[in-house]
Amino acid sequence: MAGKQYNSVEMIKKLVSFDTTSRVSNLELIDFVADYLSALGVESHLIHDESGEKANLYATIGPRDVPGIVLSGHTDVVPVDGQAWDSDPFTVVEQDEKLFGRGTSDMKSFIAIALAMAPDFASTNLKTPVHFALSFDEEVGCLGAPLMIQKMDQFAAKPRAVIIGEPTKMSVVNAHKGVCSFFTTVHGLERHSSETHRGVNAIAYGAELVAFLSTLGEEMRDQHSYPESGFDPPYTTVHVGTMHGGTAQNIVPLNCTFSWEYRLMPGEDASEIRNRFQAHVDEVVLPKMHAVDTSTGIDTEVRAFVPGLAPEDGSPAEALVLALARKNTTEVVAYGTEAGQFQEAGNPAVVCGPGSIAQAHKPNEFIELSEVRACEIFMRRLLDEVCAA
Ligand SMILES: [Zn+2]
Numbered sequence: 001m002a003g004k005q006y007n008s009v010e011m012i013k014k015l016v017s018f019d020t021t022s023r024v025s026n027l028e029l030i031d032f033v034a035d036y037l038s039a040l041g042v043e044s045h046l047i048h049d050e051s052g053e054k055a056n057l058y059a060t061i062g063p064r065d066v067p068g069i070v071l072s073g074h075t076d077v078v079p080v081d082g083q084a085w086d087s088d089p090f091t092v093v094e095q096d097e098k099l100f101g102r103g104t105s106d107m108k109s110f111i112a113i114a115l116a117m118a119p120d121f122a123s124t125n126l127k128t129p130v131h132f133a134l135s136f137d138e139e140v141g142c143l144g145a146p147l148m149i150q151k152m153d154q155f156a157a158k159p160r161a162v163i164i165g166e167p168t169k170m171s172v173v174n175a176h177k178g179v180c181s182f183f184t185t186v187h188g189l190e191r192h193s194s195e196t197h198r199g200v201n202a203i204a205y206g207a208e209l210v211a212f213l214s215t216l217g218e219e220m221r222d223q224h225s226y227p228e229s230g231f232d233p234p235y236t237t238v239h240v241g242t243m244h245g246g247t248a249q250n251i252v253p254l255n256c257t258f259s260w261e262y263r264l265m266p267g268e269d270a271s272e273i274r275n276r277f278q279a280h281v282d283e284v285v286l287p288k289m290h291a292v293d294t295s296t297g298i299d300t301e302v303r304a305f306v307p308g309l310a311p312e313d314g315s316p317a318e319a320l321v322l323a324l325a326r327k328n329t330t331e332v333v334a335y336g337t338e339a340g341q342f343q344e345a346g347n348p349a350v351v352c353g354p355g356s357i358a359q360a361h362k363p364n365e366f367i368e369l370s371e372v373r374a375c376e377i378f379m380r381r382l383l384d385e386v387c388a389a
Pocket of ligand 1: 106107138166
């Protein structure tokens with residue numbers, strides 16, 4: 001065993017030092033992890049994106065033919081642009097029993113604590129394998145993990161549990177909503193505003209579509225509510241976040257764009273709202289636009305399509321993580337994670353990690369050292385577990 005050793009805090013400092021904002025490459029971090037694991041005799045599989053600039057990493061310690069435990073985290077972080085930081089976001093500052101830095105809570109600490117334990121996992125004769133699954137582009141719509149999830153069965157047996165270490169303060173989360181987001185552009189036809197009948201008003205048709213989305217949102221609220229689910233609110237929400245269009249008061253607007261999303265209750269059909277929106281476009285709005293000019297149109301681009309995490313109450317995966325975290329009950333959260341993507345592919349998944357989502361994405365993001373210690377204890381219990389069975 002030749003490589004440098006890191007304790008949890010040293011490893012957190014190391015991982016935070018790589019600027020892995022989603023828009024840039026994460027390869028420096030991935031190469032560091034691959035080298036670190038390689039020094040422990042652990043082989044890493046890299047699964048690159050099309051550009052070759054980013055990669056997922058999947059590595060296995062222990063037998064490959066036994067269902068194991070996956071420790072999963074995203075390596076990317078949100079931008080620091082425009083945020084008022086008191087220190088360099090990519091240099092961890094330790095102060096008041098906290099570690100400050102971008103990604104300390106969301107979610108490099110979980111990855112770092114798991115990696116700091118890798119020498120212990122690697123030097124033990126594991127009966128149950130432990131896998132590291134590191135993704136990219138989580139913060140921009142969970143775009144990276146599916147490439148890895150698709151291939152992981154080639155590297156090792158299907159896992160018995162995937163632990164996604166997003167910040168839950170080490171609570172065990174077994175359900176979250178899905179997130180599907182879109183960007184729609186209405187292409188109209190410009191005319192002088194005195195000639196509305198010869199133009200195609202992109203804003204007016206855009207507004208019609210926004211109103212349609214509001215109707216769908218009301219329908220979800222009124223007819224598809226699940227008060228027992230624990231979610232707040234307990235139904236799929238439909239939301240329009242931005243809308244832009246037009247250039248001047250006296251011009252029939254050429255373009256109108258709007259961004260929208262729905263946050264889907266787990267178990268609901270992820271395509272339904274998107275399909276109904278598209279049917280409204282095709283059957284109601286486009287015919288009116290084309291009646292004036294067939295060069296007009298409406299495009300919708302998918303920005304994110306992340307399934308929810310459906311609770312599997314009492315499942316072995318949930319029971320295992322509850323035991324490791326010494327918790328009796330599971331919780332639900334409002335934010336999306338990669339857990340739903342793992343689950344959709346048949347891998348039982350729960351969310352449990354150190355730090356608080358309240359600190360995520362903010363300036364002066366931090367993690368409490370007590371959270372780091374709690375996660376270390378969790379990992380030690382996991383080590384006992386994978387040695388024994
Ligand atoms: Zn995250």
